[in-house]
Amino acid sequence: MSWTHLVFLSLLATLLILTLSPGVWSASVTDGREGKAAEPKGSARRVFMPEAAAANFFKKRSRRSGKHEAEVLAEQRVRLSADERRREYYDEQRDEFENYVEEERDEQDERTREKTEQWREFHYDGLYPRYPRGW
Numbered sequence: 001m002s003w004t005h006l007v008f009l010s011l012l013a014t015l016l017i018l019t020l021s022p023g024v025w026s027a028s029v030t031d032g033r034e035g036k037a038a039e040p041k042g043s044a045r046r047v048f049m050p051e052a053a054a055a056n057f058f059k060k061r062s063r064r065s066g067k068h069e070a071e072v073l074a075e076q077r078v079r080l081s082a083d084e085r086r087r088e089y090y091d092e093q094r095d096e097f098e099n100y101v102e103e104e105r106d107e108q109d110e111r112t113r114e115k116t117e118q119w120r121e122f123h124y125d126g127l128y129p130r131y132p133r134g135w
Contacts, residue, residue, distance in 0.1 A: 067075075
């Protein structure tokens, strides 16, 4: 048997299975002029919508119409969560900077204290009582 015979037989078997299978039904599109179309059953009812509803689907939300309340609330929640994340970020940055400034100030005070003590020890002439170390 040649490969063309194998392809032909496999296509014929597939066609036979599809035509005799009860789960498969036609997906042809009707024009709507022939009369009332059959009511879809099962999952087709959830997937496809009536023709009148399909025509108004994009007209529901024009540019001038207001947003639905759920949509407004969802946008507000997104905005509030973004504001909260931004606020936390800037609080963290401010805290880190304040800690850095405090450490730098403490180090500078310590260096100044050491230099002052050294200056006092170097310039002490013995006539006056020495300054206490805490000054």
